[in-house]
Amino acid sequence: MGRTYRTEAVVLRSFRLGEADRVLHLYTLDRGRVGAVAKGIRRTKSRFGARLEPLSHVELFLHQGSGELGTITGVDLIDSHHAAREDPYRLGVGLIGLEAMLRLFTEQEANARAFGALTRFLELLDGAEPHETPPQLDPLGLSFQLKLLWLSGYLPHLTSCADCGSTAELAGYSPTAGGAVCSGCSAGAIALSQQGLTGMDSLLRRPLAEAASAGLAERAAREALRVVTSSYEHHGGFRLRTVPA
Amino acid sequence: MFSPSVDNLVAQLTRLPGVGTRTAQRLAFHLLRATKDEANALSAAIAEVKERVRFCRECGNLTEEEVCSICLDARRDHALVCVVEQPADLISIERTAEYRGLYHVLGGALSPLDGVEPEHLRIDELVRRVSANGIEEVVLATNPNMTGEATAAYLADRLRGKARVTRLASGLPVGGDLEYADEVTLGRALSGRREM
Ligand SMILES: [Zn+2]
Ligand SMILES: [Zn+2]
Numbered sequence: 001m002g003r004t005y006r007t008e009a010v011v012l013r014s015f016r017l018g019e020a021d022r023v024l025h026l027y028t029l030d031r032g033r034v035g036a037v038a039k040g041i042r043r044t045k046s047r048f049g050a051r052l053e054p055l056s057h058v059e060l061f062l063h064q065g066s067g068e069l070g071t072i073t074g075v076d077l078i079d080s081h082h083a084a085r086e087d088p089y090r091l092g093v094g095l096i097g098l099e100a101m102l103r104l105f106t107e108q109e110a111n112a113r114a115f116g117a118l119t120r121f122l123e124l125l126d127g128a129e130p131h132e133t134p135p136q137l138d139p140l141g142l143s144f145q146l147k148l149l150w151l152s153g154y155l156p157h158l159t160s161c162a163d164c165g166s167t168a169e170l171a172g173y174s175p176t177a178g179g180a181v182c183s184g185c186s187a188g189a190i191a192l193s194q195q196g197l198t199g200m201d202s203l204l205r206r207p208l209a210e211a212a213s214a215g216l217a218e219r220a221a222r223e224a225l226r227v228v229t230s231s232y233e234h235h236g237g238f239r240l241r242t243v244p245a
Numbered sequence: 246m247f248s249p250s251v252d253n254l255v256a257q258l259t260r261l262p263g264v265g266t267r268t269a270q271r272l273a274f275h276l277l278r279a280t281k282d283e284a285n286a287l288s289a290a291i292a293e294v295k296e297r298v299r300f301c302r303e304c305g306n307l308t309e310e311e312v313c314s315i316c317l318d319a320r321r322d323h324a325l326v327c328v329v330e331q332p333a334d335l336i337s338i339e340r341t342a343e344y345r346g347l348y349h350v351l352g353g354a355l356s357p358l359d360g361v362e363p364e365h366l367r368i369d370e371l372v373r374r375v376s377a378n379g380i381e382e383v384v385l386a387t388n389p390n391m392t393g394e395a396t397a398a399y400l401a402d403r404l405r406g407k408a409r410v411t412r413l414a415s416g417l418p419v420g421g422d423l424e425y426a427d428e429v430t431l432g433r434a435l436s437g438r439r440e441m
Contacts, residue, residue: 013358014391019263044418049427053391080429085391088398099358242357 002065004073007031010118011056012098016042023069024052026060027101027118032109036062036070048075055081055094057119079119083126092135094125095242100145103238104152114151117144120208128212136243137221143203143211145228150204154178154235156227158201161185170197173227175234190230196223251277303374305350305367307332315348322346324381328371328400330354330388338386346384349374354392355399361392363399371400375407382409389415 007030017023020042026034041048051058052075061074084090097118105114121144128140135141149155157179160167170180172189180197181189199220206214216224225243232238239245247255251273258269276284300306301313308314315321325346329335335348351366363369375383383404387393401410416434417426426434 015359045421047425047427050389050429050433051427053429055391077428080432082429082432086394086398088395088402091391091395091398095357102358241360 002063004061004063005030006059006061008078008115009034009058009060010101010115010122011052011054011058012102014052014054020046022052024072025102027105027115028060028062028110029112029115030110032107032111032114033105034062034070034108035068036060036072038072048072051075051077051080053080053085054098055085055091055122057081057122079123081122081126084122084128087130089130089135089138090125090128092242093128093138093141094122096136096141096240097121097125097144099240099242100148100232103232103236103240104148111151114148117147117151117208124208124211133218133221134244136225137218139203139211139214139216139221140208142216142221142224142228143206143208143214146200146204146224147208149228149231149235152235154231155204156180156200156231158197158204169194173223173230175230190223190226192223192227193219196220200224200227300350304348305352305370306335306348320345324379325384326371326375326380326382327384327386329386330393330396334386334388344384346382349383351387351396354387354396356392356395366396368400368403372403372407375404380408382411385410385412389413 007028009026009028011024012027013025014022017037020040022038022041024036024038026036028034038048038052040046041052056077057079059076059078060072062070063073064070084094101118105111121140124140128138131138156173161170161182162174162177162179163181163185166182168182171183171192172181172186173179173192174181174189177185180192195217196219199214199216202214203211203216203224229239229243232240254273254276255266255269258264258272259266297309298307301308301316302311303316304313306313306315322345326349327338327344327346328349328351329338330351330353332350335350338344349367349371351368353361353366355361355363355366374380385397385400387396397412404410414437416437417423417430
């Protein structure tokens with residue numbers, strides 16, 4: 001009759017089910033992507049309380065029966081990330097990160113590096129400085145998404161022309177070629193400035209903790225966003241709903 | 246399993262919240278045993294509700310008229326508006342008998358992941374109402390969860406300078422034991438503590 005296991009998890013998404021329950025989309029350390037029901041969680045006296053809101057990092061006891069969805073039987077809070085949830089700018093960045101996770105890591109298959117990147121992203125987000133520019137241009141959010149692309153095997157190649165191999169000055173980004181392209185190969189590619197190229201390169205090389213101090217200019221951030229967006233479209237056939245078109 | 250029309254009734258009942266197949270079967274057999282008049286009264290009530298009930302032009306509450314009875318009630322404080330997600334939330338606040346202002350029903354909460362953007366809720370109507378009707382205070386009573394909080398933050402921003410904006414306090418459920426409170430709720434209760 002199924003079994004109960006215990007794992008660390010991050011709540012990616014939550015929606016109402018029936019009268020008082022919620023279905024949670026979780027990214028777990030031990031099993032990757034998992035769906036589970038939290039019974040009675042919407043009642044004010046639920047023993048789960050506010051521990052299972054999106055962005056929460058928790059330790060869960062999950063019962064896996066014969067159905068596709070597990071049932072949450074217990075939860076300990078590791079970090080609620082309420083600082084990220086309660087600030088509109090940080091929440092905007094956080095939701096983009098969660099949606100990227102939801103779209104890129106859909107398999108029930110453990111990926112400790114992806115889980116580590118996610119929990120690190122959320123820790124850093126708690127202390128992120130809100131910017132004047134919209135959340136989709138946030139350097140931490142962009143850095144996290146570039147790293148997720150890399151972990152999914154869709155890493156944009158940015159140091160030489162992805163089409164002809166030339167190391168001459170690069171001028172654009174082509175998702176079909178899988179990276180930056182030189183001016184000779186840039187027909188149909190997205191134009192990239194030198195600033196954009198070095199900006200993305202430094203976001204990819206630096207740890208997440210240094211994304212905010214990478215000195216990403218707004219123009220470079222806009223180009224990085226375009227590269228991330230077109231990589232999603234090309235490799236996954238999706239757009240993030242949390243990023244306005 | 247039984248007959249096409251019984252199967253159809255069971256299928257329709259299963260779509261109701263909190264009704265599983267077993268309950269739906271029990272309800273279906275109950276209706277089969279009931280007199281024709283009893284069963285027809287139920288189906289007529291459903292048809293009538295769908296025919297007559299609509300959203301109040303002012304506040305978005307359910308009503309059978311253009312404007313709901315709360316909006317028309319002259320004894321209520323028309324300078325005070327409480328914003329809720331759903332009509333059911335309005336009923337909960339009415340049950341407290343503590344609130345004498347008007348309401349504004351949004352029809353949901355912002356959730357970009359689910360494709361719910363400001364234009365899908367009655368937000369522009371709220372902003373217009375506050376500007377046009379001399380409303381002094383707006384009480385944000387969206388749910389204390391991520392989407393409800395995000396909606397409250399968005400509304401506070403939109404209403405800044407137009408009216409006083411307040412948010413329902415959040416904290417411990419009355420009648421419970423502290424030892425069973427979760428860390429997040431208890432933390433909120435601590436940061437919202439007040440002088441005695
Ligand atoms: Zn080339
Ligand atoms: Zn009304």
